[in-house]
Amino acid sequence: MYRFEEQTRDRLRELAPSSTVLVPVGSTEQHGPHLPVGTDTTIVTAIAQRAAAAADVPVVVTPTLPYGFAHHHLPFGGTVSLGLVGYLDVLTDIGRSLAVDGFRRIVFLNGHGGNDGAVRSVGDRIVFERELDVHVAGTSYWTCAADALADTDLGVGPVPGHAGGFETSCMLALRPELVRRELMPAPEPDLQPLAYSDIPGATIRRAGVWAASDGRTDDSRHASAETGERALALIAASVAAFLAGFHRSAQ
Incomplete structure (x- = not known):
């Protein structure tokens, strides 16, 4: 595993033709009363670096993009959001830059739900609209690990959810000093409405569901560092x- 920012221009030129370049994308947004606004960025960065280190192929990991499409979080504060079209333009420009650098295999790894549509579309932009001769993939970490997660009961609520047991567990494993345990929501008898807003096989948006859910999917009563480490290892x-x-597949 090579960190893009630690290499010289000449070294990157050497690595590019034979390596996959991995671009983690996160977000800066509210995560309830107890988690830092950089939660998505922290989690996807850790997954990207662990996965790259474990892969038996050469992988160069770029710095994580810490901003995404998060307009639905703006009413809560603590959020920096890019417009959807502008965000897709940013991803496209990143891909184009990497192609000019000589990379022919590019993977965008997403860690924020609001980015999923753009991450799935960026390959069409780069390959067909920009007509660049590259191999591009875009996936969210929970999609990439869907089979493994389906076979594992972490016991912490929806995965990935939002600001609930899963993300709290991951942050307890990665940056416990940033988790405000004293501000965790009290145990609740049921999931928040947000956790029920999707139907398998479709992407659904409903006005007001985020406000009705206090910007969360569930509480964190079962969160633990041990569960977070188990989840991160499984996903990585x-x-x-x-x-x-x-x-x-690109060879």
Whole structure:
């Protein structure tokens, strides 16, 4: 695993033709009363770096993009959001830059729900609209690890959810000093309405559901660092396997 920002221009020129470049994308947004606004960025960065280190192919990991499409979080404060079209333009420009650098295998790994549509579309922009000769993939970490997660009961609520047991567990494993335990929501008898807003097979948006849910999917009563570490290891292994398969499919 190579960190893009730690290499010289000449070293990156050497690495580019034979490596997959992995671009983690996160967000800066509210995560309830107890988690830092950089939660998505922290989690996807850790997953990307662990997966790249575990993959048996050469992977260069870029710095994580800390901003995304998060307009639905703006009413809560603590959020920096890019417009949807502008965000897709940013991803496209990143991909184009990497292609000019000589990379021919590019993976965008997403860690924020609001980015999912743009991340799925950026390959069409780069390959077909920009007509660049590159191999591009876009996926969210929970999509990449869907099979492994479906076979594992973490016991912390929806995965990934938002500002609930799963993300709190991951942050307790990665940056426990940033989790405000004393501000965790009290245990609740049911999930928030936000947790029920999706139907399998479709992307659904409903006005008012975020406000009705206090910007969360569930409470954090079962969160633990041990569960977070287990989840991160499981997801990183799935992403590593995906990176290896993607890399070899471009040969």
